[in-house]
Amino acid sequence: MASVYDPLGLAAPVVLRGKRTLQDICRDKFDWDDELPDELIVRWNAWVVDIMQLNTLYVDCCLKPKQFGLVSRELHHFADASLQGYGTCSYLRQLNAEGHLCCALVMAESRVAVPRLELTAALTASRMSRFFDQRAR
Numbered sequence: 001m002a003s004v005y006d007p008l009g010l011a012a013p014v015v016l017r018g019k020r021t022l023q024d025i026c027r028d029k030f031d032w033d034d035e036l037p038d039e040l041i042v043r044w045n046a047w048v049v050d051i052m053q054l055n056t057l058y059v060d061c062c063l064k065p066k067q068f069g070l071v072s073r074e075l076h077h078f079a080d081a082s083l084q085g086y087g088t089c090s091y092l093r094q095l096n097a098e099g100h101l102c103c104a105l106v107m108a109e110s111r112v113a114v115p116r117l118e119l120t121a122a123l124t125a126s127r128m129s130r131f132f133d134q135r136a137r
Helices: 012-027 038-056 116-136
Strands: 072-081 085-095 101-112
Touching: 012 038, 012 085, 012 101
Parallel strands: none
Antiparallel strands: 072 085, 085 101
8 A cells, every 4th residue: 555656646546445445454453364354355456456557547747738728727626425435636627718628637635434533533643743742842
């Protein structure tokens, strides 16, 4: 999981599946040498195949097509959530003088769902850290 370098989140849909599988493995508290159930092995192996296919992913760095010209630009943000995870993405919508539209994915992010108590604990830890940082100055 940590070896996937994706600062813009363009591989978020694939990475989220791996994070969910890893979360399930951790939730069931398997030891390092425990054999995983077949269902988890199948999910993990399918994710590894998907990750390898990311090598063929090509993303053009330019968000505006050549000779497109511009009349207007708008940044649109979308978010959605489920019991398994949540995600956001941002698109750049561009319109030229001829009325042609060009939409480009700018950035995306996904996270696995965290039970509320864990989220509350993380928030408390963050506040504690900020408290100590302020005191250390």
